[in-house]
Amino acid sequence: MGGHGPAPRIIFRQFPHNALNQRELLRLADQCVKCGLCLPHCPTFRLCHNEADSPRGRIALIQGLTTGQLDDTARLGAHLDGCLQCQACELACPSLVRFGTLMDAARAARVAKLPRWRRWWRRLRLDVLSGTRLPPLLGPLAAAYRRLGVGAVVRRAGLLRWPRLRVLHGLALRLRRGMALQAPQTTAADTDAAPAPLALFRGCVARTLEPEVMRSALAVFRQLGVPVEVPQGQGCCGAMHRHNGFPDRADTLLARNRAVFAGTSVVGGASACVAELRPALTAIELCRAVLQAPWPAALALHPLTGTVAVHEPCSHRNQLRDTTAVYELLGRIPGLRVVPLPGNAMCCGAAGTYLLDQPQTALALAADKVAVLRQLAPRWLVTTNTGCAAHLGAAAHAAGLELEVLHPVVLLARALAPRT
Ligand code: SF4
Numbered sequence: 001m002g003g004h005g006p007a008p009r010i011i012f013r014q015f016p017h018n019a020l021n022q023r024e025l026l027r028l029a030d031q032c033v034k035c036g037l038c039l040p041h042c043p044t045f046r047l048c049h050n051e052a053d054s055p056r057g058r059i060a061l062i063q064g065l066t067t068g069q070l071d072d073t074a075r076l077g078a079h080l081d082g083c084l085q086c087q088a089c090e091l092a093c094p095s096l097v098r099f100g101t102l103m104d105a106a107r108a109a110r111v112a113k114l115p116r117w118r119r120w121w122r123r124l125r126l127d128v129l130s131g132t133r134l135p136p137l138l139g140p141l142a143a144a145y146r147r148l149g150v151g152a153v154v155r156r157a158g159l160l161r162w163p164r165l166r167v168l169h170g171l172a173l174r175l176r177r178g179m180a181l182q183a184p185q186t187t188a189a190d191t192d193a194a195p196a197p198l199a200l201f202r203g204c205v206a207r208t209l210e211p212e213v214m215r216s217a218l219a220v221f222r223q224l225g226v227p228v229e230v231p232q233g234q235g236c237c238g239a240m241h242r243h244n245g246f247p248d249r250a251d252t253l254l255a256r257n258r259a260v261f262a263g264t265s266v267v268g269g270a271s272a273c274v275a276e277l278r279p280a281l282t283a284i285e286l287c288r289a290v291l292q293a294p295w296p297a298a299l300a301l302h303p304l305t306g307t308v309a310v311h312e313p314c315s316h317r318n319q320l321r322d323t324t325a326v327y328e329l330l331g332r333i334p335g336l337r338v339v340p341l342p343g344n345a346m347c348c349g350a351a352g353t354y355l356l357d358q359p360q361t362a363l364a365l366a367a368d369k370v371a372v373l374r375q376l377a378p379r380w381l382v383t384t385n386t387g388c389a390a391h392l393g394a395a396a397h398a399a400g401l402e403l404e405v406l407h408p409v410v411l412l413a414r415a416l417a418p419r420t
């Protein structure tokens, strides 16, 4: 049986965080009455119909682990690690069980018990992914992969039968080189002296994978006459660390951003970052911020003809719970047919680092999205989250679908761009 050991420090998604002991974690878990109403909403349960891969089953496993009735075996760990942290179950739960908090806490407790070298390795991987050095290299690396024909060699050698390679291959075919952002820059000191009404949050991976989102946001706010700034010194929001068992590091990253953005309203283009920043800062999702801004009466939008399907990322739908802003915003573009992507309640499989860690499930979930996209045949697919855009873009490309995957505000910027 599993030993009790020292009580793990459990971190709530609040700032400053609250440390929870095992008893408090159990109290949260015990709020689950095992009714099972969340099961049909769980993407992993829908795929494999295994109770241990459902919210209710995972809560039972966390209870067993926390009380010491269960050992932390590889099999048990696979069921917990298989959770996407999409929080669809939290939205469906009539008992208001805080599943996201529970899973974050359980992962933190499990990571705390790992041997030091394994903790170090996991933490290093997250630090590199969310740091400033690797993300700018991703575009050039992907370009080299394409230019040198490595992808064709990989395909011919049959290596794409391995899900992880298939995910990486798909991302490499889609990634473009990021471009520098021409934006008014402020430092934390400047911000203190003259707080900007709105300050853009660039994210870590997002600034490389989707640089056009921030460029479009700046262009749109310029047309609306709304001053925005891009403070220097900002960094990763910490979500990757929090959901992978490193809440202390996540809180450190959050604290740094809190200092940088003090006195401003933070506007984030990636819904997962906004959800992470929100407990610590006044953070607004970009579509909502554009919608809230005063629109000049003379502002004219050019028509865009075609259908745009709206993908609702879990962070937007289940955490921010405000996806209507996307539809309202796009609804202002003449000629555009705006439709929700059928099956929006189910995660696409990107889920932060999930697509790298659990590629098989990630690909299976993306395949469902590709199937409905094939039927709908939209010209554009919009999504407010960077990981979802990369994952769905790669899946659509691999399936030969002709559509563009982009952020809603990029589409809006096109409709607002002066025509020559
Ligand atoms: S998490 Fe909520 S919906 Fe799911 S079994 Fe427990 S109480 Fe029921």
Ligand code: SF4
Pocket: 041, 042, 043, 044, 045, 053, 054, 055, 058, 082, 083, 084, 085, 086, 087, 088, 089, 090, 099
């Ligand atoms: S967070 Fe998502 S994947 Fe995890 S148990 Fe809940 S519904 Fe299932």
